[in-house]
Amino acid sequence: MRMCVFLSAADLDERYTRPAREFAELLGQGGHTLVWGGSDVGLMKVVADGVQEAGGRLRGVSVTFLAAKARAGADEMVIAKDLAERKRLLLEKADAVVIMVGGTGTLDEATEILELKKHGHTEIPVVLLNTAGFYDGLKQQLLRMEDEGFLPRPLTDLVFFAEEPAGALACLEESQGIA
Numbered sequence: 001m002r003m004c005v006f007l008s009a010a011d012l013d014e015r016y017t018r019p020a021r022e023f024a025e026l027l028g029q030g031g032h033t034l035v036w037g038g039s040d041v042g043l044m045k046v047v048a049d050g051v052q053e054a055g056g057r058l059r060g061v062s063v064t065f066l067a068a069k070a071r072a073g074a075d076e077m078v079i080a081k082d083l084a085e086r087k088r089l090l091l092e093k094a095d096a097v098v099i100m101v102g103g104t105g106t107l108d109e110a111t112e113i114l115e116l117k118k119h120g121h122t123e124i125p126v127v128l129l130n131t132a133g134f135y136d137g138l139k140q141q142l143l144r145m146e147d148e149g150f151l152p153r154p155l156t157d158l159v160f161f162a163e164e165p166a167g168a169l170a171c172l173e174e175s176q177g178i179a
Helices: 014-029 042-053 064-069 083-092 104-118 136-147 165-175
Strands: 002-006 033-036 057-063 076-080 096-099 126-129 160-162
Touching (some): 002 083, 014 033, 057 064, 057 083, 083 104, 096 165, 160 165
Parallel strands (some): 002 096, 057 076
16 A cells, blocks of 8 residues: 655654654565655654565655755655645555644645645545544544534545544555455
């Protein structure tokens, strides 16, 4: 499976890096391909290292202004002209999406895939890995949107919230008939 992971390129502490590394190792051991923002720094590096060391493949999509931080040695690296093209290419290359901890860029990517699913423009499975309760507030907001009629589809049709890496991967493998 080609797994697009949206996540931070920031250097983060162990409560975020440990679960990210665990997910990456599971992905690599399962023979899956990581499709990610291509950076070789921060949490993006942690995940790429884990996937590659466990035998998985790396398909990066960086962007012109971050090309100097792109990972050397990836199986594939594409340099997009801007962030909009980067998001489009990431999703085109993926069979599933995992949203990990991140900042505004990750939130932008997350809301884009949820919006595409909401309108039926994709049925790609999406899992939000809620490491250390990082997305509790977002989950509460999305549930409110559902309760108050802002979502034309049930929230469970749009995203699965996983608390642990193994649960995230199991959900995605099951959705693709792998489990």
